Amino acid sequence: MTEIVAQPGSWVPSGMPQFDEAPRYDVRLIREDFPILRRQVNGHPLVYLDSANTSQKPRQVLDVLREHYERHNANVARSVHTLGTESTTAYEAARAKVAAFIGAASPDEIVFTKNSTEAINLVAHSFGVRLRPGDEIVISEMEHHSNIVPWQLLCERTGATLRWFRITDDGRLDLSNLEELVNERTRLVSYVHMSNILGTINPTSAIIARAHEVGAKVLLDCSQSVPHLPVDVAALDADFIAFTGHKMLGPTGIGVLWGRYDLLADMPPFLGGGSMIETVTLEKTTYALPPTRFEAGTPPIAQAIGLGAAVDYLAHLGMPAIAGHERELAAYALEAMATVPGLRIFGPAIPAGRGGTISFALDGIHPHDVGQVLDSLGIQVRVGHHCARPTCVRFGVPAMTRVSFYLYSTTDEVDALVRGLEQVRKVFS
Amino acid sequence: MQFEQLYQEIILDHYKHPHGRGLREPFDAEAHHVNPTCGDEVTIRVRLAGDAIEEISFEGMGCSISLASASVLHDVMSGHTVTDALARHDAFVALMSGRGQVEPDEELLEDGVAFAGVAKYPARVKCALLSWMAFKDATARAVADVAGPVGGTA
Numbered sequence: 001m002t003e004i005v006a007q008p009g010s011w012v013p014s015g016m017p018q019f020d021e022a023p024r025y026d027v028r029l030i031r032e033d034f035p036i037l038r039r040q041v042n043g044h045p046l047v048y049l050d051s052a053n054t055s056q057k058p059r060q061v062l063d064v065l066r067e068h069y070e071r072h073n074a075n076v077a078r079s080v081h082t083l084g085t086e087s088t089t090a091y092e093a094a095r096a097k098v099a100a101f102i103g104a105a106s107p108d109e110i111v112f113t114k115n116s117t118e119a120i121n122l123v124a125h126s127f128g129v130r131l132r133p134g135d136e137i138v139i140s141e142m143e144h145h146s147n148i149v150p151w152q153l154l155c156e157r158t159g160a161t162l163r164w165f166r167i168t169d170d171g172r173l174d175l176s177n178l179e180e181l182v183n184e185r186t187r188l189v190s191y192v193h194m195s196n197i198l199g200t201i202n203p204t205s206a207i208i209a210r211a212h213e214v215g216a217k218v219l220l221d222c223s224q225s226v227p228h229l230p231v232d233v234a235a236l237d238a239d240f241i242a243f244t245g246h247k248m249l250g251p252t253g254i255g256v257l258w259g260r261y262d263l264l265a266d267m268p269p270f271l272g273g274g275s276m277i278e279t280v281t282l283e284k285t286t287y288a289l290p291p292t293r294f295e296a297g298t299p300p301i302a303q304a305i306g307l308g309a310a311v312d313y314l315a316h317l318g319m320p321a322i323a324g325h326e327r328e329l330a331a332y333a334l335e336a337m338a339t340v341p342g343l344r345i346f347g348p349a350i351p352a353g354r355g356g357t358i359s360f361a362l363d364g365i366h367p368h369d370v371g372q373v374l375d376s377l378g379i380q381v382r383v384g385h386h387c388a389r390p391t392c393v394r395f396g397v398p399a400m401t402r403v404s405f406y407l408y409s410t411t412d413e414v415d416a417l418v419r420g421l422e423q424v425r426k427v428f429s
Numbered sequence: 430m431q432f433e434q435l436y437q438e439i440i441l442d443h444y445k446h447p448h449g450r451g452l453r454e455p456f457d458a459e460a461h462h463v464n465p466t467c468g469d470e471v472t473i474r475v476r477l478a479g480d481a482i483e484e485i486s487f488e489g490m491g492c493s494i495s496l497a498s499a500s501v502l503h504d505v506m507s508g509h510t511v512t513d514a515l516a517r518h519d520a521f522v523a524l525m526s527g528r529g530q531v532e533p534d535e536e537l538l539e540d541g542v543a544f545a546g547v548a549k550y551p552a553r554v555k556c557a558l559l560s561w562m563a564f565k566d567a568t569a570r571a572v573a574d575v576a577g578p579v580g581g582t583a
Contacts, residue, residue, distance in 0.1 A: 042432070368467060368492035368556060376432035384467040398468035398490045427436060428444075428493065 023321035044378030052404030064309035094308030103232035119242035119257035124150035133159030171347030198347030199357035249310035254303035264290035326356035356405035434546030449503030458570035499560035
């Protein structure tokens with residue numbers, strides 16, 4: 001691991017000593033851990049501003065993956081041999097690391113899935129199976145499609161009703177009708193902790209308190225928050241959270257559902273197959289306890305172990321330091337982007353209650369064209385509806401351009417973006 | 430530089446000054462196509478006169494490539510027979526699917542040849558084809574309507 005060098009941030013204004021206390025690291029040293037960041041793209045140094053889509057991976061994670069396949073590879077939870085034992089130990093150690101990372105009461109509350117989408121679908125099936133006509137599920141207009149479609153499908157299966165929070169013009173959740181929306185018919189409130197498109201960090205305590213008051217459970221989609229912010233499930237008091245490994249320095253193909261153990265224990269299986277059973281006869285099967293009950297078949301073993309290495313990396317650097325770095329970058333970027341003529345930011349325009357993910361429109365130029373010109377300069381941004389079409393519709397656009405930062409992003413990269421946007425304006429003026 | 434092959438002057442001209450934009454009345458059939466990955470949408474209207482394409486009009490939201498290709502479509506197809514138009518359609522689809530290896534036929538495709546560079550950008554091929562696919566749908570419907578209920582769908 002790169003040594004972390006504390007240094008005062010040059011952006012800190014004098015007379016604000018509270019910022020001196022903030023944990024920091026030297027981003028230049030961190031970048032050396034990420035081999036891909038040395039790449040050239042289309043003749044320019046890579047400027048990777050698409051980490052909300054998927055993050056880059058440090059050498060420490062890549063090394064663990066290679067070492068697992070080269071030295072320990074075997075299936076888990078079914079072998080007495082040495083390799084099987086090593087593999088199982090590493091897989092379960094990864095579960096314990098993830099549990100500690102999010103403050104779970106026990107590793108048994110961590111279910112490994114393929115991604116956030118599968119984690120949410122697991123809840124929609126195993127928790128949702130008991131819903132009846134008249135029951136209500138509450139989501140928001142700010143959701144990723146993965147936190148919309150599973151609930152629409154559940155409503156079709158059960159006759160339950162789907163309702164949603166609206167978004168304010170500032171890109172925040174509109175909680176003015178919280179009491180009416182979350183009521184005694186509500187069984188589940190499922191919403192995004194940090195928006196993948198607007199960057200908004202949504203409030204939790206008021207919504208979760210109201211949900212629990214009426215006996216509803218709360219699922220937080222933490223796909224964008226767990227990689228970027230300190231998240232503690234005990235402090236949040238949520239019932240389920242979902243997140244995915246590849247957005248937090250880990251491999252693709254591994255996601256996490258955290259659930260309160262008593263809730264998981266009360267839920268029927270999602271997928272049936274090997275591993276998730278207690279005993280099987282041809283007539284009937286009894287099921288294993290959580291989390292095994294929800295991990296049918298050979299799991300993504302190397303990917304889980306890789307995620308464990310990613311969690312080690314994040315924990316070593318410290319989530320408060322990472323969140324602080326991204327908050328500074330967001331503030332810098334919001335100010336720098338405001339200097340580009342014709343640029344309109346969607347979502348919170350101030351660096352409070354938001355993360356380092358910023359979507360914008362430029363002068364009526366289509367995001368595909370913005371993204372293509374930026375790519376020619378080595379700058380990688382996301383364009384399109386970001387799997388959050390209802391949010392685009394809310395702001396009256398078919399698509400947006402999005403930049404998103406991570407622990408390795410720099411102010412130099414923000415400067416390159418702003419120069420690139422000038423180039424875009426030149427081509428299409 | 431490859432980038433300039435993508436954004437040819439011809440394409441930028443059609444984008445900034447599109448031909449055939451604004452839906453016209455009357456029309457025989459229309460088709461609305463969506464690119465689900467980016468949310469781009471286009472509506473194409475076709476009016477036939479006998480076996481010829483008399484008028485094509487469009488409206489849509491999209492990037493420079495998709496709007497310019499709708500404008501070029503309007504120029505390339507207007508006034509030609511349905512059979513001729515479908516041959517031009519096939520040539521354009523072949524060009525766009527050719528990964529930059531297909532030599533475009535300027536006789537058939539006119540300004541459409543400017544899209545040869547787009548074929549090298551797999552992520553943008555769908556943008557260029559959106560209006561052309563909608564045109565094919567609309568024309569098939571128009572032909573079916575004119576032929577009456579027993580007619581084929583071309």
